[in-house]
Amino acid sequence: MSEVPKELKYTESHEWVRVEEDGTVTVGITDHAQEKLGDLVFVELPDEGDPLNVEDTCGVVESVKAASDLFSPIAGEVIENNASLTDEPELINKSPYGDGWLFKIKPAKDSGLEKLLTAEQYTETIAEEE
DSSP, X not given: OXXXXXXXXXXXXXXXXXXXXXXXXXXXXXXXHHXXXXXXXXXXXXXXXXXXXXXXXXXEEEESSOEEEEEOSSOEEEEEEOTHHHHOTTHHHHOTTTTXXXXXXXXXXXXXXXXXXXXXXXXXXXXXXX
């Protein structure tokens, strides 16, 4: 069973969101998503300064099995991306909720954050996929 930390929010497209103390938002892909993809070999992330709307395609993760688009879970502006993933995409496999984070966003006023799934809702979503 995939790890689904209760303190995070989730999307049906398997991104996770953590609201930081300063109000910024860190985004990654879930343990479930990285398990399904397998060993990651390439990551393309949005650039700092990119404006994103909810569900915008904003990057790609590629594994030995498949490529999968990344979607923005909220609206806002990208303030940082995880440059370590360029050389070490496998960090996502090793630590999807830690060192394998993807990018950080400064949320827009109407970011859509409140529409994200809780851990319980996300767990139900992935159970239906099995």
